Amino acid sequence: MNCVLDNGPWLFDQNLLVLKVIKLGGMPLKVPLDTAYFCVQVHNIPYGYSNLGYARKIGNHLGKIISWDDNHFVENREAYMRVRVMLDVRKPLKVGTTLKKNKGEVIG
Numbered sequence: 001m002n003c004v005l006d007n008g009p010w011l012f013d014q015n016l017l018v019l020k021v022i023k024l025g026g027m028p029l030k031v032p033l034d035t036a037y038f039c040v041q042v043h044n045i046p047y048g049y050s051n052l053g054y055a056r057k058i059g060n061h062l063g064k065i066i067s068w069d070d071n072h073f074v075e076n077r078e079a080y081m082r083v084r085v086m087l088d089v090r091k092p093l094k095v096g097t098t099l100k101k102n103k104g105e106v107i108g
Helices: 003-008 054-061
Strands: 010-012 013-015 035-043 064-075 078-088
Touching: 035 054, 054 064, 054 078
Parallel strands: none
Antiparallel strands: 010 013, 035 078, 064 078
16 A cells, blocks of 8 residues: 555546545544645756755745655756655645755856
8 A cells, every 4th residue: 555655646537636544443534635745856956956955945845845866867968856745736836946045146
């Protein structure tokens, strides 16, 4: 069962299928189905900024960061970072953001 929960998100008939564990004796109608886990590809990260600190900033901007993959991915000669986040499925997806260094300088 953990394999199913850990490897989502899952779709049924082109719709998001939210799965949660129901504890023994739990009431299915009381299980909140408002969050789902997603792996997000983050592109256009400047060299040197593909690290845990910026992964946290990006992940927490989108939702709640669960983990990040510190491997350096390259596809079609474009590098990107992968972040796993928990998103509130009741809210619209966020597209694009601006990150700043500690002194306020914009990166990306």
